Amino acid sequence: MTDTQARGAGGVQSVDRAFELLELVADVGGEATLSQLAEASGLPQPTIHRLLRALILGGYIRQQPSRRYSLGPRLIRLGETAGKVVGASARPHLTQLRDLTGETSNMAVLDGDQVVYVAQVLSPHAMRMFTEIGERVDLHCTAVGKAVLATLSPAETDRILSRITMSPRTIHTITDPAVIREEIEFIREQGYAVDDGEQEIGVRCFAVAIPNAHTPAALSVSGPQARVAGLDMDIIIPLLQETAARLGRDLSAAN
Template identity: 55%
Template sequence: MAEAGGVMGLSELAEQLDLPTPTLHRLIRTLVARGYVRQLPSRKYALGTRLIRLGEVASQLTGNWARPLLAELVAKLGETANMATLDGDMVAYVAQVPSPHPMRMFTEVGRRVFAHSTGVGKAILASLPEAQVRTIVGRTGLPAQTGRTITDVDALLSELSAIRERGFAVDDGEQELGVRCYAVVVPNASVHTAISISGPGIRVDPALGDKAVPLLQAAAERLAAELAVPESD
């Protein structure tokens, strides 16, 4: 349901889960009764409010164990390190360790942003099938955060293809003018996740990017061991 934007009809759920309708009815009734799912007037089902607290606790725990690794990146690169996950159709920051510089990039943990205008968001989108990307941006649109934001679907898809080929994403003033960000996806994570370093463009230049990308990729591999999807029997 979350991957579908949080709302699905019973027939859609049955098709995705390959479950008999009576079994699915029983499961849905239990989830509705416990507040994890709610039924809409349209008779479709949406994620329920009980999940908010679970998500908050999970995000806090994820941020807690990821923070030492982000701190290592800050120590080596001198710029703010971030971790973000796909949250519905948006990207949410779940952990951050700030740069020691007085002038630095800062965002609140828990803040949700559009995926197409951020380094972490584009890194995550590049790891998804094109059809899913089109669905996400079809719901959110491609609003311009700055004059540098990608606002055309085909241009975005071309950028995502380039990200897959080179192995990292760059946000060059697309979310906030004067801020540059280098980001990589965490491979095989159970929740779509990316990490990044970001800061003023005068410091976070291509030379720093050349140094940062291998360190980000190594950190992402370490995180992947913790966030990997368990193999099915």
């Protein structure tokens, strides 16, 4: 390897490591200490410190007065733009899903310890669920959130559940960590998640994970409980899974 090639390889490695640090900070809720990052990444602290200084200068990381490191404001613009691009890619799939089910279709991605809606196609019915693009919702009480949790390893699921406050949104919300762990395991086995009035009374939602997504993500259909309860599960679940598979292939091909 020539000196130029060696410098190039070292530069690529530094970029890879910088992105890894950003991901690790995001994985622990957006804020971490130097020792946490060293333990999670296996990198020497001097190397991490050097990479963090570069990220701080670029506005991608902030150092708090407590000396903890948090995600920086420059990531907001990147995230918003990326969300719009992903949402545009998802819209044809969501439109087809909405047309076949008659209900609002959604796409949401994991963002810290919540999921954020990045795309939506509304039901033609006057009575429907309204969830705005960009809205963040909790993992433990939404079908998209539970579907995303089911894609993670049990260890990562446990880390997230240990950080979040499982507040009750309705009388149906699961607030016991042991019960939600059982629910997640059941979702892994059956391949889909259900929110039956857990986030909002009178609203029912079915969701499946999007395979091959670089960021854990899910598709869902949702609407008034009385109307969605009439959907044929033997039709709606395979339809969701087929749509998610096609979207996953499109998103993978675009990278």
